[in-house]
Amino acid sequence: AQKVTQAQTEISVVEKEDVTLDCVYETRDTTYYLFWYKQPPSGELVFLIRRNSFDEQNEISGRYSWNFQKSTSSFNFTITASQVVDSAVYFCAPLPPGAQKLVFGQGTRLTINP
């Protein structure tokens, strides 16, 4: 069974600081997908990224970057030069092949203070 640990329950930083959100997962599958979702105060879920376990290249999208380390089962998310609008709860979620249910971590509540 998949299990996800987002050890940081809450993070609070000042605007323009860089911040990294940790995600560690457990799986017996050799192939799987990993997702990050953002849930802003308005409550909806916003898809951020999908990563295939075959692809260990880091990915950068604007101020967002993801560091996938298969050897340590981690898929960490970094926001560079954080902004107040980044304040949200962020969820990491693995998806084994053929499975239909995302297994969400407890989430990390990120607060960016002006």
Place this chain on the structure above:
Amino acid sequence: NAGVMQNPRHLVRRRGQEARLRCSPMKGHSHVYWYRQLPEEGLKFMVYLQKENIIDESGMPKERFSAEFPKEGPSILRIQQVVRGDSAAYFCASSPPGLAGVGEQFFGPGTRLTVL
């Protein structure tokens, strides 16, 4: 192309009443998922449906909860005789045929159920 639609967005029920939550998937999507988010917690999978079929209901409580996805019309999550512990946000997600399990699930805005 409209996204996943859920209604109502907010629903208030008294203990013992029934709650019906509706979800219209994105156009062309034939897979629907329901998740529940209790306050201050992550989302928990409830049920996965395709048109007229329940594929996986391993996350559904054994009693009072049911789901359907008819050939025509939205998917319905039904909660009978609601209790205060049912108060939560219920999210629906959909994915297109052929990509279930590999593509991202597109989430609706959620229905916030409050049981008085």
